[in-house]
Amino acid sequence: MTADPEEPQLEVGVGPWPGPWPSGEHYDPELLEHGDRRNVVDAYRYWRLEAIVADLDTRRHAFHVAIENWQHDLNIGSIVRTANAFTASAVHIIGKRRWNRRGAMVTDRYQRIVHHETTDAFRAWAHGAGLVVVAVDNTAGSVPVDTAPLPEACVLLFGQEGPGLTDEAIAAADAHVAIRQFGSTRSINAAAAAAIVMHEWVRQHRPARP
Structure with missing residues (x-):
């Protein structure tokens, strides 16, 4: 099944960061510039992959x-x-x-x-x-x-x-x-x-x- 070219296509994620960029090593400059289309929760938008993994490591469950x-x-x-x-x-x-x-x-x-x-x-x-x-x-x-x-x-x-x-x-x-x-x-x-x-x-x- 192919998408109907006349139907509007929903974009995943967010576009480029509006306004001045935030500071912090966890942010990815490329994502800030071009947008973040990954399937991640809003709290991790524009974060580097390594920063997300490091944050998850601080709160993983015991199982x-x-x-x-x-x-x-x-x-x-x-x-x-x-x-x-x-x-x-x-x-x-x-x-x-x-x-x-x-x-x-x-x-x-x-x-x-x-x-x-x-x-x-x-x-x-x-x-x-x-x-x-x-x-x-x-x-x-x-x-x-x-x-x-x-x-x-x-x-x-x-x-x-x-x-x-x-x-x-x-x-x-x-x-x-x-x-x-x-x-x-x-x-x-x-x-x-x-x-x-x-x-x-x-x-x-x-x-x-x-």
């Missing part, structure tokens, strides 16, 4: 997200985008180093991403960092995530679309939670599941204030 990537799962990009929205401490890719970044919509530039070759290497890192590994899958013994308190310092571990978590990942977990479902399908989309559980962590540990 991490980990995804198995044995089959080059296309959902990883969407999960990274959601992790950025909830300021996850980092996203960990277990297995194949390469992953499809299209779904991330450039948010991987702002999100800390770590790679682990094997499940054992990931587990060793998590336990060394004092983090509880929480497997998210509707396996036997899983507790509904909306009834189970999620640890504040934890890693939310997700499997791939279709097969879910591997036996090795399930064995590496310290806790197991699942999303309650009521329809005919066995599972929901991996990226959707990650968004639900990340929001549940935020709901529990960062309640909204009036």
